[in-house]
Amino acid sequence: MTVEVLTVETVPAYLASRADLAGLVDLASATVQEVGDGNLNLVFIVTDAAGGSLVVKQSLPYVRMVGESWPLSQDRILAEARGYDAATRLSPDTIPTYFGLHEERRVIVLEDLSAGTVWRRALNEGRISRGAAAVIGRHVARVGFGTSPFGLDSADYLRALAVSPNPELERITLDLVFTDPYRDHPDNAWNLAIEADVLGLREPLLLDEVAALKLRFQTGAEALVHGDLHTGSVFVPAEGDADAPPAKIFDLEFAFAGPVGFDLGAFFGNVLLAQARAAVLDRPAEFQEWLASLVAEAWDAFESEFRTLWPTRVDEAFTDGFLEQWLRRTWSDAIGFGGLKAIRRIVGLAKASDIESLDEAQHVAAARWVLGTARAIIEGREAVVDREALAALVGSRLAELRAGA
Numbered sequence: 485m486t487v488e489v490l491t492v493e494t495v496p497a498y499l500a501s502r503a504d505l506a507g508l509v510d511l512a513s514a515t516v517q518e519v520g521d522g523n524l525n526l527v528f529i530v531t532d533a534a535g536g537s538l539v540v541k542q543s544l545p546y547v548r549m550v551g552e553s554w555p556l557s558q559d560r561i562l563a564e565a566r567g568y569d570a571a572t573r574l575s576p577d578t579i580p581t582y583f584g585l586h587e588e589r590r591v592i593v594l595e596d597l598s599a600g601t602v603w604r605r606a607l608n609e610g611r612i613s614r615g616a617a618a619v620i621g622r623h624v625a626r627v628g629f630g631t632s633p634f635g636l637d638s639a640d641y642l643r644a645l646a647v648s649p650n651p652e653l654e655r656i657t658l659d660l661v662f663t664d665p666y667r668d669h670p671d672n673a674w675n676l677a678i679e680a681d682v683l684g685l686r687e688p689l690l691l692d693e694v695a696a697l698k699l700r701f702q703t704g705a706e707a708l709v710h711g712d713l714h715t716g717s718v719f720v721p722a723e724g725d726a727d728a729p730p731a732k733i734f735d736l737e738f739a740f741a742g743p744v745g746f747d748l749g750a751f752f753g754n755v756l757l758a759q760a761r762a763a764v765l766d767r768p769a770e771f772q773e774w775l776a777s778l779v780a781e782a783w784d785a786f787e788s789e790f791r792t793l794w795p796t797r798v799d800e801a802f803t804d805g806f807l808e809q810w811l812r813r814t815w816s817d818a819i820g821f822g823g824l825k826a827i828r829r830i831v832g833l834a835k836a837s838d839i840e841s842l843d844e845a846q847h848v849a850a851a852r853w854v855l856g857t858a859r860a861i862i863e864g865r866e867a868v869v870d871r872e873a874l875a876a877l878v879g880s881r882l883a884e885l886r887a888g889a
């Protein structure tokens with residue numbers, strides 16, 4: 485099914501037809517801007533003369549960054565709506581206010597957070613955003629617990645699983661994260677100076693780990709996860725805005741039933757990109773030290789929130805000892821997925837501005853470092869048992885990068 489695509493001209497009339505949204509913005513004085521800078525969708529900000537505003541998001545029938553030659557079902561907005569429904573119930577303060585889905589038009593309406601900054605941009609500028617990583621950890625814990633067999637009766641969990649398919653976007657992730665970077669593919673591209681590093685990713689030891697993580701992604705349906713929780717899916721406050729919450733998580737269209745560690749991993753992998761950038765740009769020590777604390781901040785908030793929720797689990801057969809085992813498994817998943825998420829942004833389609841906007845010498849040094857570090861993490865997963873071990877590994881490699889810069 486393909487539905488009519490909205491334009492800046494048609495959005496006011498569309499909103500006027502939505503009695504449920506009446507009063508949120510004054511349509512008589514409203515202006516509309518299309519601001520979608522992600523890879524997939526249309527995003528409109530509607531602002532009125534009194535400063536009221538809303539976001540209207542519609543899925544396009546194709547992949548925006550590629551064009552109509554890559555058709556993609558508009559049903560992905562249904563997955564995003566399921567994600568917002570769950571997060572609104574379980575963790576309302578970590579997402580924008582969600583005003584609901586209009587299924588027939590494949591539209592969702594959200595609070596406008598554009599007064600803030602997309603976190604990737606703030607990181608690229610060298611800005612410190614205190615408390616944002618903890619928001620990610622808390623969000624993952626609350627939604628992960630509440631949509632898993634820990635928080636849901638088994639029948640409710642199975643019913644939720646049955647209505648949570650997102651096969652087209654899972655396929656994109658399978659291809660772009662777990663498959664294409666490790667084979668010849670027309671969408672891959674890299675600077676020739678790192679050719680040996682890229683082709684070195686195809687060695688059997690790493691490919692075995694990639695395979696294990698791929699199967700975990702495909703079959704580890706523990707909970708409804710965000711599915712694309714990189715630093716471009718998070719708003720942080722504008723510089724100097726002390727009143728705004730430390731972070732809000734958005735862009736939930738990749739939401740699927742998967743392993744809880746996948747979302748933490750997406751964040752960890754993107755922290756690695758930010759660390760590489762900061763090192764080659766020789767950013768101030770305070771900024772680099774803060775970057776180095778983000779994985780621990782997110783993990784500690786996740787673990788603490790999960791432990792707080794644990795006594796409310798619906799099934800006491802999940803013992804306290806099992807929680808320790810599950811947390812270890814989730815850490816191991818997270819760092820493995822994190823390594824893969826970093827690699828895909830260097831090798832495959834949809835790269836990250838952290839690395840792409842560097843000048844050539846810096847780009848080469850940062851990209852090579854990301855590949856080598858991500859690989860060391862994935863291959864050494866069994867030894868990287870906690871956040872201290874990860875910090876030691878990344879820290880020693882960063883020292884080498886700085887010494888060579």
Ligand code: SR1
Nearest residue numbers: 523547656657660712834
């Ligand atoms: C074709 S979509 C490319 C990427 O954009 C999204 O942000 C996801 O990360 C996806 O892999």
Ligand code: MG
Nearest residue numbers: 522712717735
């Ligand atoms: Mg996105």
